Amino acid sequence: MEVRDLTRTFGDKTAVDQVSFTVEPGRMTGFIGANGAGKTTTMRMMMGVLRITAGEVLWNGEPIKDADRAAFGYMPEERGLYPKQTILDQLGYLGQLRGMNRADALAEANRLLERFALGDRTKDKLETLSLGNQQRVQIAAALLHQPNALILDEPFSGLDPVAVDSMVDLLREHMDRGVPVLFSSHQLDLVNRLCDSMVILDHGKVLAAGTADELRASRPKRHRLRCSQDVGWVRAVPGVTVEDLEGTEATLSLDDDEARQGLLQRAVDHGLLEFTDLAPTLSEIYREVTR
């Protein structure tokens, strides 16, 4: 699934500005960005529930059609299940809307609800469930018809850790069938743990996209230096930028190999104990690119 130069304006405000990225088959791609970055607007355009101002959405290399989208699983931000209807009834109905026969839809709904520990609540009205459990039903609704792709707007918000794990297990089963999964989240630790790839959006623009390793490789390398003696001298080494320095330890970055050589030579004279590369966490990358 690919979006190319996708743009949406509201009046004179550009909410999504020439956004391009790809969601690979069988991959979980995290869509991250601050409130108002444009994630929901992008997903709505991908699902065809919001008009595209410019750009396009491609599915298997071709402009996407409504029939393709009908086979997708979508969890919209506004959710949209019926509070007063019983859980099983509405899942059965939603399955039928997606082309399943009622018996198959009910059987699959029962199976999913069982997996989410809601097997004894199937005859209850949605509104009688806790918010986290309503969320589980929403997820079941998106997965019911063995979707070809999944577009999930904040699917993990409000879920307890056990529910997150059972949802991830379910999503992995779909990914194993080659389904591309795009999900938005504010929970960077979760995105770090779950995603093969990520897209960082800010003020409607893609700031960075790729696998965690690609994103790490694209950031300036940082190092930790530890010596047996005070390391205040590092500030004077050409090509070294000091980020943090305390006594015998410093966190720094280097302009080039020459700077590395110069640093290490002096470090040996000051009792070098440790010189390590620091891999940035996703949170650090996120903060750095959105700064």
Ligand SMILES: Nc1ncnc2c1ncn2[C@@H]1O[C@H](COP(=O)(O)OP(=O)(O)OP(=O)(O)O)[C@@H](O)[C@H]1O
């Ligand atoms: N129907 C609309 N009319 C006018 N402006 C809109 C509309 N929908 C979204 N916007 C604006 O577009 C921008 C992007 O909003 P969007 O909901 O896509 O962000 P988001 O990244 O999903 O945020 P959040 O994480 O808070 O859900 C915001 O400035 C928002 O106010």
